[in-house]
Amino acid sequence: MSAVDTSTRTTPTPATAPRTSTAGATRRRLAARARLAYVRGRLRVLGVVAPRRAGAEAFTLWCTLPGGTGRRKDVRPHAGELVELAAPRGGRVVAESWGSGPVVYLVHGWGGWRGQLGAFVAPLVDAGYRVVAFDAPGHGDSDPSVLGPRRGTLVEVMEALEVVGAHFGDSAAVVAHSMGTTAASKVLSAGPLRTERLVLIAPNHDFAEILADFDRMLRLSPRVQGLLRGALEDFVGHALSDFDLAPLGADGQLPQTLVVHDRRDKETPFAVGHRVAESWPTATLVATDGLGHQRILRDEATIDLIVRDIAARPSTLRPSSLSPSTLSPSA
Template sequence: MTDITSPSPPLSQQPQQPAAAPALGIGASLAKAGYQLGGMLAPALAGRIAADAFGRSRSKGGRTLFRMPLGAQTFEIAGNDDVRHGYLWKNHGPTVLLVHGWGSDSSSMIGFVKPLLALGFQVASFDAPAHGESAGNKTTMTRFVKAVGAAIKSLDNVQVIVGHSLGSIASVAAIAHADARHAEAVKRLVLIAAPVSLSTVLERWSTNQHQQLPPAVIGKIYERLQVQNGVPVSHWDISVLGAAMEVPVLVVHDEHDPVVPLSEAQRLMRSLKNVRLEQTSGLGHSRILSATPVKELITRFIGPSHLTPTSLEPSND
């Protein structure tokens, strides 16, 4: 059940027409042909290769050059080998944790820091495994979720989480897997451009024009990812992991998002208990993070009137 029957009118900026699909380059064409051949001759091998490609978080190169975000200090993230520290903008209020999406890093969420500090919140972020300054070029949803959970536990006073894209799945899953004290501490949850599940992401990725993987290869991807994650791909599903949550949820989604269709947000409306959907127009999948109306919408939703003060301090390195 939801607390509203329809979303608010879209928050509009300059409308954008859907871009025409780019033509496949030689490399992509060869990869597509290779997957087709692999599906006939060696689907298990092709599935392993494709699963590794799906888990890649960077197009090339390793970790990015470390730069301390302006006004931040580091805080220690204990008990996680992938991510050892994050960034903290200290303040007197409870903590908002910002969780970036796949293939991005904590800098993508930096636009939320200033308005949240102005409300009195403390703000924290980190680079997920194999993202930003964290080592590695590929990761799994399990490792992403564990990193979010470790950050929540280390900060110890997280009352709001703002997740973007696949970071939204990681955020909901981390709350679902957290101990009762840390899970119940979360009073507001914001999901921006969120897919419902990792399965829907994989299906779109494996069947788009750049891939069009044979069914035999797709089946092997699911098998490979289950081995890598320790759980089936279907486990990472907001509509299941978040179904019992009472925490108020704000879903913000652009009606023309080319990466995650609006239908995903509409599915979340049907599956979460206390959810509100706000649509934007013309902001796509990434620009939605920097739009002033979106920042204002989120700060109104998580305003401090419903939150409780805390004196708990995270560990600093």
């Protein structure tokens, strides 16, 4: 691993919110706490009288997509060319493309959608690439997950990328965010899609850590925890540890990879990206500061760095048209 640091060491200035906004935020927090208390109580009772039902309800909660306006932002420069593809478990996967040239795939994270990565479109098209973004089942404009509306699974994100990759072909690069980094890395390691370059933005925790946090949040009993883990592994057909990022690229078989992570990311700590980059001999770590988990996808300097890094690599798909990257080692 090598490391570079592109962070601008400035602390964002907090805006003074109107009192009405503060009151609304307070009401939402109180409502969320009440809902969580209800769910905890229900699962505690079911864990005693009907543990299998408790495990099934915990599984449904695990697969429920998160809300939040950050995940629904649309920063596409304009509408692209739409195509609808068949998802392996039924329904449509919606993909959108812009430009012409070697393909670059954009892979959204858990609860996100293709428009969330739209700020990459114009710079990549200007650099001579065809940009392809898609919505996994249950996300964006695609049909619901096999588990129903407002649900999703990692394997369906992976399957959607495979379907889109089969339609558009191998790529010059894959740019993935958050949980999408695991989906992309698993698909690339399994071999149905090939790429020359991989970019992991704010990669996610190992699943043992995510599951432990989930168990603590819901205060699940040990028995219900075991039932939940069993249900998850039955659904994906693998041990959860098979989806951990750090081991996936540890053998050096994945392509040259740029790991971009913000030091103040509150959803996936910077240490996660650092651990992934330490484990992958093909990885370079880039640190930003103050962009968090979502705003990093819209930051012009970060996007420029990623596009230049993709374009600077020798390509078997077409000669690079940009000058070498200006990345410099961090202290």
